[in-house]
Amino acid sequence: xxxxxxxxxxxxxxxxxxxxxxxxxxxxxxxxxxxxxxxxxxxxxxxxxxxxxxxxxxxxxxxxxxxxxxxxxxxxxxxxxxxxxxxxxxxxxxxxxxxxxxxxxxxxxxxxxxxxxxxxxxxxxxxxxxxxxxxxxxxxxxxxxxxxxxxxxxxxxxxxxxxxxxxxxxxxxxxxxxxxxxxxxxxxxxxxxxxxxxxxxxxxxxxxxxxxxxxxxxxxxxxxxxxxxxxxxxxxxxxxxxxxxxxxxxxxxxxxxxxxxxxxxxxxxxxxxxxxxxxxxxxxxxxxxxxxxxxxxxxxxxxxxxxxxxxxxxxxxxxxxxxxxxxxxxxxxxxxxxxxxxxxxxxxxxxxxxxxxxxxxxxxxxxxxxxxxxxxx
Numbered sequence: 001x002x003x004x005x006x007x008x009x010x011x012x013x014x015x016x017x018x019x020x021x022x023x024x025x026x027x028x029x030x031x032x033x034x035x036x037x038x039x040x041x042x043x044x045x046x047x048x049x050x051x052x053x054x055x056x057x058x059x060x061x062x063x064x065x066x067x068x069x070x071x072x073x074x075x076x077x078x079x080x081x082x083x084x085x086x087x088x089x090x091x092x093x094x095x096x097x098x099x100x101x102x103x104x105x106x107x108x109x110x111x112x113x114x115x116x117x118x119x120x121x122x123x124x125x126x127x128x129x130x131x132x133x134x135x136x137x138x139x140x141x142x143x144x145x146x147x148x149x150x151x152x153x154x155x156x157x158x159x160x161x162x163x164x165x166x167x168x169x170x171x172x173x174x175x176x177x178x179x180x181x182x183x184x185x186x187x188x189x190x191x192x193x194x195x196x197x198x199x200x201x202x203x204x205x206x207x208x209x210x211x212x213x214x215x216x217x218x219x220x221x222x223x224x225x226x227x228x229x230x231x232x233x234x235x236x237x238x239x240x241x242x243x244x245x246x247x248x249x250x251x252x253x254x255x256x257x258x259x260x261x262x263x264x265x266x267x268x269x270x271x272x273x274x275x276x277x278x279x280x281x282x283x284x285x286x287x288x289x290x291x292x293x294x295x296x297x298x299x300x301x302x303x304x305x306x307x308x309x310x311x312x313x314x315x316x317x318x319x320x321x322x323x324x325x326x327x328x329x330x331x332x333x334x335x336x337x338x339x340x341x342x343x344x345x346x347x348x349x350x351x352x353x354x355x356x357x358x359x360x361x362x363x364x365x366x367x368x369x370x371x372x373x374x375x376x377x
Contacts, residue, residue, distance in 0.1 A: 006036055009072040013037075013105060016074065023109045031139040032109065038071035040130040040162045041102060044087030045070075045077035046094075056095045059087035076104040079130060080155065099249065100155055102130045103193060107246065112136060114228060114242060115189050115214050121145065124185075124206065126177035126215075127193035127251075131159030138168040146170035147184050149177040151252055178251055180206045187211060195224050195248040197294060198370045199237070199363075209233040216248045217241075217363070217372075219290030220256045220297045223283050224248065227363050236366050243359035245283055256297050257314045265310065265321045268334030274344045276329035277309035277322040284358055285347060291372055292346035293339050311339055353377050 014032040017023040023032065044061035057078065060067055070077070080086055080100035112133070117123065123137055128150035137146045148170055150156040156174045163170065173181050177192070178200045185206035192203075195218035203213055211231050218224035226246040229239035250256075280286045280298060290296070296311045309322040318335030320343075331340045350356070353376045364371045 006038055006068060006072075007033075009069065010034075010036060013072045013074065017106055017109050020106070022106050022113070024113050027140050028109060028112055028136070031136045032105070035132065035135045035139050036166060037102070037105070037132055038068055039165050040132040040135070040159070041071050041077060041079070042162065043079065043158060045079050045102065046081060046087060046090075046098070048078075049093055052093075052095070054095050056093040057081060057090075057098075058093045059090045061087055072105075074104055074106050076107075077102045080152075083152075084154070099252075100129060100152065101249070102132055103248075108133050108136070110244075111191060111193075111214055111226070112140075114226070115191050116212055117141065117189055121188035122184075122186075123147070123189045123191065124181060124187040125149070125191050125193065126180070126203075128156055128159045128172060129193055130155075131163045133191075133193060134159065134170050134172075135163055135166055135168050138163070138170050143169045143171075147173065147181055147187070149173045149175055149181050151176055176253060178202070178253060182206060190214070192216065192251075193248060194251045195254075196251050197254045199227070199229065199365045201365060201367050204229075204231055204235065204237045204365050207231045207237075213237060213239075216246050218248070218250055219287070219294050221280065221286050221290045221293075222247075223286040223290060225287060225358050225361075229363060229365060236364065238365075239363050241358045241361050241363070243357065256295075259297065259299065259312060259314065262299075262310065262312065263317075263319045263334055265308065265319075265332065268319070268321075268332045270330055270332040273322060273329040273331040273340065275347060276324060279347060280309075284355070285350075287358055288347055288350045288374075289343045292342040296339060296343075311343075313337070313339060350374060 011033050046057040047060050049056040078098040078101045082096035083099045122145050125148040128148040134148045153174050160172050180202045186208040188211045190207050190213045192215040195216045213229040216224050216226050224247050225241040227241050229237040231237045295313045299310045301308045311320045318337040318339045320333045320340035322331050356374045361374045
């Protein structure tokens, strides 16, 4: 395809997002029409092998037919697997976990719009990734107002090359984004393109009073929500979830530990369960469960006597295993904390309060803690 074709493709993408109500303001529409997403995908991306279990991936590179059109599809494109592997490294298929991607444009645009950027704002981006979001920010604000932190040196290097190709030169920092970047603080806006278990207070400290933090709060049960927080003059950040079931890869320092050897699931104490494991199928309920057991991981085991649902807090050593017998669920628990007791208590209290939607929850970040609450009846 020609350069004219790529211009037409990004204009068409911008128009589709505007028609869907996601691209709401002229400056971001102009940025999306101007910044070539395909330049940030020159190294190719990984395509999921349909029907594969466990999930397998194969590389798609610029020489492949349809590559350019795919760059302007409204979808996330995996760009790195297993922490180091890029499309050029693979011939055939690979079955490992994705570790970096180019976020779907509708989510990129939604977050930029929800950040309420104004002319002259200094922005810290946590998670440079391919650099596409950084390029949009540079186009909107100017290079000197954009700082982006990336934990992976090679990912940062590739992003810097792509940005330079497009004529953008933001401040790119290699480091732990959870620490922010104090040297060029304070910032008017901070946006994280990775999921976090807790909003680091360093982000609040590095954001001006009245400034906005946009971050996706997640847990190891993998329900997550986008929060917009405003920093107060007292150093406390307040805000709410914006809704929409936003999902990002977790920040690498906050990835869950491996399961290792499972506990003896026949030990512990058994009782009838007030709630069964199917409650975790619901996104909102699973998020509430995470508030009660933020370090729990879920594993479904298919055994000769049926499927057992195991929740394990590897670090604490607490666990719960749920099994169904007809209409009745039972739970067996062990370790220092009765994990499923806490989950049931939290979920039943939420239901008593009318099961309010997540966009009604309130988030507060203080120097001591993160607090998430829902309205009561």
